[in-house]
Amino acid sequence: METLRWQDHTLYLLDQTQLPLTETYLTCTRWPAVADAIRCLAVRGAPAIGVAATYGAVLGAQKIAGETTDAAAFGDRFLAVCDALEGTRPTAVNLHWALARMRDVAAAALKTDSCTAVVGRLEAEAMRIDEADREINRRMGQFGAAELAQLGRPLTILTHCNAGALATAAFGTALGVVRALHAQGLVRMVYADETRPLLQGARLTTTELAADGIPVTLITDNMAAWTMKTKGIDAVIVGADRIAANGDTANKIGTYGVALLAAAHGIPFYVAAPVSTFDRTLEDGTGIPIEERAADEVRQCGGLATALPEISVFNPAFDVTPHEYITAIVTEHGVLHHPDSQVLHEFFRKEGI
Ligand SMILES: CSC[C@H]1O[C@H](OP(=O)(O)O)[C@H](O)[C@@H]1O
DSSP states (O other), X not given: OOSEEEETTEXXXXXXXXXXXXXXXXXXXXXXXXXXHHHXXXXXXXXXXXXXXXXXXXXXXXXXXXXXXXXXXXXXXXHHHHHHHHTTOSSOHHHHHXXXXXXXXXXXXXXXXXXXXXXXXXXXHHHHHHHHHHHHHHHHHHHHXXXXXXXXXXXXXXXXXOOSGGGSSSXXXXXXXXXXXXXXXXXXXXXXXXXXXXXXXXXXXXXXXHHTTOOEEEEOGGGHHHHHHHTTOOEEEEOOSEEETTOOEEEETTHHHHHHHXXXXXXXXXXXOOXXXXXXXXXXXXXXXXXXXXXHHHHTXXXXXXXXXXXXXXXXXXXXXXXXXXXXXEETTEEEESOOHHHHHHHHHHHTO
């Protein structure tokens, strides 16, 4: 099972809305199909939607190059495709920087190359972004495992949502750390929040970890506090969709509550995210756009969509955890402890990023 595959100028996307019952792939030959897949969470997870969007942009470029040889016309139409793909979901910053790279490649190539040649350069850039994500996640996994191994015993971990291979091109961010720990025999149990309303934890995290032979126990979101109190949780680790310059972190709705619970129980709370998830244009988390989704996603369980059609629903897909509640952020360049503006500024300066 792979999140996505680019082959013969076609993007194959694992349709995650059908998991775990059915493993089926969407065959995307046109960019709108990729936009729809991102919008309905057939492909989801900050890195995965960034990679998928770049291949969607290549599909758009392929079509445009088949219809015009005029560089200006190509450029205008390609920007419109990138804008449409970027408008599919607002919170995950990966979608935005990945498409910015595609726009930059197109703008530079159009100065000298034919439209057909520009498509080739765009495809090469998308493949670079795809391959880089796979390598970054493995490096991040090693840094995270080295950090958590210092707790000195096989670990009982709690995680929220799915920040696994299914949220990335491969291997995962938070679950990449879990995989690296498991490879060292350092995972006693992973408690996975089901993660209402779309159940990424119940449907995806349990499936991923069980498939890799990693011990996993499913809990409902409202069990997290009692699980922390009674099951000896050693650490919480989650992914991220966007991290502000002071370390405030946007992640799946419910993450903020888990961070508060971890603090109340004296449990370290880790975020695993590549440096590309940092948005240093934002001073703090108040500027992070929070996606709100359809009411029926909340009402879908228990027949509520039928029983309570007129009840108003609040359905933010993400929340923001203040950096004060984050023990450390694990990246592919190392671990940022007690993140704040100064720690992040010094980290980026030292790493030359
Ligand atoms: C490694 S990023 C995964 C991140 O994305 C998820 O959101 P969604 O399933 O809506 O794309 C969730 O916030 C995960 O932590």
